[in-house]
Amino acid sequence: MRFVAANCLREGMQLAKPLYRGINTMLASGITLTQPYIDAIQRSGYPGAYIDDDLSQDIEVVDMISEELRMETMKGMRKIITTAQNGGKSLRTPNITAQVEHIVHELSGNRNVMVNMLDLSSFDSYTYSHSLNVAVLSVVLGIAMNFPIGDLVSLGTGALLHDIGKVFIKKEIIQKHGPLTPEEFEQVQTHSRVGYDYILSEYRLPPRNCRPILEHHERFDGSGYPMKKRGTEISLYGRVTAVADVYDALISERPYRKALPPNEGVEYVMASAGTLFDPQAVSAFTRKIAPYPAGTSVTLSNGWTALVVKNYASYCLRPKIRVYRQDGVDVEPFEISLKDDFSYLNVTICGVA
Numbered sequence: 001m002r003f004v005a006a007n008c009l010r011e012g013m014q015l016a017k018p019l020y021r022g023i024n025t026m027l028a029s030g031i032t033l034t035q036p037y038i039d040a041i042q043r044s045g046y047p048g049a050y051i052d053d054d055l056s057q058d059i060e061v062v063d064m065i066s067e068e069l070r071m072e073t074m075k076g077m078r079k080i081i082t083t084a085q086n087g088g089k090s091l092r093t094p095n096i097t098a099q100v101e102h103i104v105h106e107l108s109g110n111r112n113v114m115v116n117m118l119d120l121s122s123f124d125s126y127t128y129s130h131s132l133n134v135a136v137l138s139v140v141l142g143i144a145m146n147f148p149i150g151d152l153v154s155l156g157t158g159a160l161l162h163d164i165g166k167v168f169i170k171k172e173i174i175q176k177h178g179p180l181t182p183e184e185f186e187q188v189q190t191h192s193r194v195g196y197d198y199i200l201s202e203y204r205l206p207p208r209n210c211r212p213i214l215e216h217h218e219r220f221d222g223s224g225y226p227m228k229k230r231g232t233e234i235s236l237y238g239r240v241t242a243v244a245d246v247y248d249a250l251i252s253e254r255p256y257r258k259a260l261p262p263n264e265g266v267e268y269v270m271a272s273a274g275t276l277f278d279p280q281a282v283s284a285f286t287r288k289i290a291p292y293p294a295g296t297s298v299t300l301s302n303g304w305t306a307l308v309v310k311n312y313a314s315y316c317l318r319p320k321i322r323v324y325r326q327d328g329v330d331v332e333p334f335e336i337s338l339k340d341d342f343s344y345l346n347v348t349i350c351g352v353a
Helices: 037-045 067-085 094-107 126-144 149-160 163-169 182-189 192-201 207-215 236-250 262-271 279-288
Strands: 001-006 019-021 024-027 048-052 297-300 305-309 320-326 331-335 350-352
Touching: 019 163, 037 192, 067 094, 067 126, 067 163, 094 126, 094 149, 126 163, 126 236, 126 279, 149 207, 149 236, 182 192, 182 207, 192 207, 207 236, 236 262, 262 279, 297 320, 305 331
Parallel strands: none
Antiparallel strands: 001 048, 019 024, 297 305, 297 350, 305 320, 320 331
């Protein structure tokens, strides 16, 4: 399968992975795209979709977590958010903690997996999918940083709930198209503290599990909020979640801006090491995030075009590729490992085709 940007989808293409509207299936895998389907995908804000074709039929895109677990976790988040909106009492804490334990178990089972955020972007409900994406990415970074299992569960729980405080901010501010006024931004900044206090009182989680809720907008150089902490004054959980939160936000469609492609999001995070983000967390991030996920078409510095076949941990910019076009002319596909084939050391990926 290969990933095709939403504006490049065409009638007759076969969908390789399902797309969801909220927690319900919008389009099932295997369907043939028609123009109404393509219009629905574009309206929903998806960056694109995976399709099956002859060129990419043997390229495997590994799910970060199982579809069943992803759906159950998003259902749990919906219940938590609905409860908060209605001012009711919380669900039992073990429900959400158990789901995070399952996430940790699945991710720990393959410590060499590279994160494909396009795979995690198959949901159009930003409120729920962003929370799940940040939890998954935070746990992956924690694994790369050799966190014990118990710490991974604590980190993942706080990361999953990190934005719960936005429930208490006016919806028209959260979903505003365009820049916020100073007064509106001041209200948005309260969500970290409000969410932290709410989860502590209603769910009675250990305070350290809630640090990502309070600190995910703190910045390594002290420029963040709500307490303008800097460096190691910010908990390690908070420093890790900050990276995950910003990256997923950058590559997601928002009311006020278009999504960035994964490679540009990675470049932003890498450039912010030591200023906005903890260098240790960024180092783990660069080892685990795939700027060019499997199935992505890329352009090379020598004028060729290729599909990414496989990513290598710790070599995120040197994947295995399948060249199918040279200088604008289609050729018989052949594969190169940019990591291992020394005759192509001077060839680099320039961007997404």
